[in-house]
Each structure stands twice: as C-alpha cells, then as structure tokens.
Amino acid sequence: MPGNERLRTTMAAGGWTHASLAAEVGIDPKSVERWVNLGRVPRRATAVKAAEALGEDIHALWPALRQARSARAVSPELVALYEQRADLPVSVFVDLLSSARERIDVLVYAAVFLHEAYPRLNDLLREKAGAGCSVRIALGDADSPNVKARGLEERYGHGIESRCRLALMHYRPLANIPGIELRTHGTTLYNSLYRVDDQMLVNAHAWGVNAYGAPVWHLRHVEGGRMFAAYAESFDAVWETARPVESA
Structure with missing residues (x-):
C-alpha cells in the first residue's frame, strides 16, 4: 500500500514529527507512522483532530473518508x-x-x-x-x-x-x-x-x-x-x- 504523500508534505511544512502529531491527537506515534508510510486511514474522529491540528481539509488528507462517511453504519458519537x-x-x-x-x-x-x-x-x-x-x-x-x-x-x-x-x-x-x-x-x-x-x-x-x-x-x-x-x-x-x- 503506498504512503500518504499529502500527509507527509503537510507535516513537513508545519514542522510536525510523528511523535508531536501523535501527542497532539492523543495516540501512539506508530499510528501516525502507519498513516504516512503505509497509507493507513485513521478513524474519522481521530482524523478530524489530526486535520484540525495540521490546518488541512480532512478529505484532502484522507479522500477515502469521504466515501466512508456515507457508508458508515455506526456513528462514533x-x-x-x-x-x-x-x-x-x-x-x-x-x-x-x-x-x-x-x-x-x-x-x-x-x-x-x-x-x-x-x-x-x-x-x-x-x-x-x-x-x-x-x-x-x-x-x-x-x-x-x-x-x-x-x-x-x-x-x-x-x-x-x-x-x-x-x-x-x-x-x-x-x-x-x-x-x-x-x-x-x-x-x-x-x-x-x-x-x-x-x-x-x-x-x-x-x-x-x-x-x-x-x-x-x-x-x-x-x-x-x-x-x-x-x-x-x-x-x-x-x-x-x-x-x-x-x-x-
């Protein structure tokens, strides 16, 4: 699975590391590493926090979440x-x-x-x-x-x-x-x-x-x-x- 180049570029431009973004969102740095290097898609609630921290559009960073929103059966709320x-x-x-x-x-x-x-x-x-x-x-x-x-x-x-x-x-x-x-x-x-x-x-x-x-x-x-x-x-x-x- 390819990495997430948009996320990598955004983090670099803002001076974010795997550890600093993980601390801001409240998750393990390994999760951020998987997003960047393996192209993994986070849960929507986590993605929302990360996108807000980075000042980016959530769907620009993870386009798959646009489709996942309409298909999701259970709300994180x-x-x-x-x-x-x-x-x-x-x-x-x-x-x-x-x-x-x-x-x-x-x-x-x-x-x-x-x-x-x-x-x-x-x-x-x-x-x-x-x-x-x-x-x-x-x-x-x-x-x-x-x-x-x-x-x-x-x-x-x-x-x-x-x-x-x-x-x-x-x-x-x-x-x-x-x-x-x-x-x-x-x-x-x-x-x-x-x-x-x-x-x-x-x-x-x-x-x-x-x-x-x-x-x-x-x-x-x-x-x-x-x-x-x-x-x-x-x-x-x-x-x-x-x-x-x-x-x-």
Missing part, C-alpha cells in the same frame, strides 16, 4: 444502545448526573421514575447548581393538547397528565434555587433528553409505546459529529417555547 429504557438501572442516570461539571439539561413530559427510584435527586441537582452547573429542566404542561394526545396514543389515558403534575410537584422546590431553571412545555415530545456536559441519554419515543419500552441511546459529543448537536439544538428550541415555573 454512539456510546451504547439499549433496547428499552427499562433495561437501564436508574444508577445509569444518577451516575451521569453526578458527573456534571458545567450543565445539566432535562427534557421530558414527566419521567417520575427518577424521583421514585432516587429520592435524593433534588439534593443532587442543588449540589450541582451550587458547584456552578447550569441546570435546566423542561417538563410537560399537563394541560397541553400534545400531552393529552400522548396519553391517548400510548393508551395511558389521563395517567400521563397526572404524572406531569406529579413531576412538577417533585421539581417545584427547585424553582427558586440559583443556577436552576424550571419550565413547562407543550411541544410534541419526540425524544426525552438527559444531557450532562458532552454526554446525553436519548429516550426515543415510538407511537403507541410507553417511554419505558422505547429504545435509549447514549451519545457523546465528537468533533465534527452531528447527532449530539442535533439533539442539543432540539432541546434549546423547546426551551425557548417553554414557560418558567414560579416557586411554591
């Missing part, structure tokens, strides 16, 4: 995929929330399973806000036509409305805590989102299926990726439509 939310112990959610350093964003209709299984949830959120985290929680408006429609679609009836009110009762004591914002929304909830810094649990919703029976994917932000960003932007869009909750 996907950490794990669970068949249904019920497969995740609540400790997965709690551990994720506990790891927060900068932000926590929660978009749900109710998700009362968190408070039911982890009574210290409000204490945890207070602690995180006190440590400087931005906490935003968007709950379903029980009187919204979309919430009522979800109850019919999932054959849950008025239960979903009751759970929205119960969720608001759980979270309302946080409404006056500095660093915590609590709002209600009436949007169609396509996915429940639990974001912590650069990680996110996405509970996908399927028509006629309760949320606990729908899949969950664990995403992480990867430079150049679009999945995480798409859901983060969706949260922000819903947040702009939501109404602030007054403290009790």
Whole structure:
C-alpha cells in the first residue's frame, strides 16, 4: 500500500514529527507512522483532530473518508444502545448526573421514575447548581393538547397528565434555587433528553409505546459529529417555547 504523500508534505511544512502529531491527537506515534508510510486511514474522529491540528481539509488528507462517511453504519458519537429504557438501572442516570461539571439539561413530559427510584435527586441537582452547573429542566404542561394526545396514543389515558403534575410537584422546590431553571412545555415530545456536559441519554419515543419500552441511546459529543448537536439544538428550541415555573 503506498504512503500518504499529502500527509507527509503537510507535516513537513508545519514542522510536525510523528511523535508531536501523535501527542497532539492523543495516540501512539506508530499510528501516525502507519498513516504516512503505509497509507493507513485513521478513524474519522481521530482524523478530524489530526486535520484540525495540521490546518488541512480532512478529505484532502484522507479522500477515502469521504466515501466512508456515507457508508458508515455506526456513528462514533454512539456510546451504547439499549433496547428499552427499562433495561437501564436508574444508577445509569444518577451516575451521569453526578458527573456534571458545567450543565445539566432535562427534557421530558414527566419521567417520575427518577424521583421514585432516587429520592435524593433534588439534593443532587442543588449540589450541582451550587458547584456552578447550569441546570435546566423542561417538563410537560399537563394541560397541553400534545400531552393529552400522548396519553391517548400510548393508551395511558389521563395517567400521563397526572404524572406531569406529579413531576412538577417533585421539581417545584427547585424553582427558586440559583443556577436552576424550571419550565413547562407543550411541544410534541419526540425524544426525552438527559444531557450532562458532552454526554446525553436519548429516550426515543415510538407511537403507541410507553417511554419505558422505547429504545435509549447514549451519545457523546465528537468533533465534527452531528447527532449530539442535533439533539442539543432540539432541546434549546423547546426551551425557548417553554414557560418558567414560579416557586411554591
């Protein structure tokens, strides 16, 4: 297999060695050596970091990645995929929330399973806000036509409305805590989102299926990726439509 002359020339022009580029990207120097001398193609996430360091276009350095992008079956942003939310112990959610350093964003209709299984949830959120985290929680408006429609679609009836009110009762004591914002929304909830810094649990919703029976994917932000960003932007869009909750 021929070497990568474009990469070799770019590195030489910038004064990069195998070792220095490897250190910048966070990989073994032997990997860079294989790219240069054997023409090996790195994983896309690694290639993105290397191209940014070199100030080059990723597809100019590795043209094969242009085709690989459309053919790739699994995104590097996907950490794990669970068949249904019920497969995740609540400790997965709690551990994720506990790891927060900068932000926590929660978009749900109710998700009362968190408070039911982890009574210290409000204490945890207070602690995180006190440590400087931005906490935003968007709950379903029980009187919204979309919430009522979800109850019919999932054959849950008025239960979903009751759970929205119960969720608001759980979270309302946080409404006056500095660093915590609590709002209600009436949007169609396509996915429940639990974001912590650069990680996110996405509970996908399927028509006629309760949320606990729908899949969950664990995403992480990867430079150049679009999945995480798409859901983060969706949260922000819903947040702009939501109404602030007054403290009790």
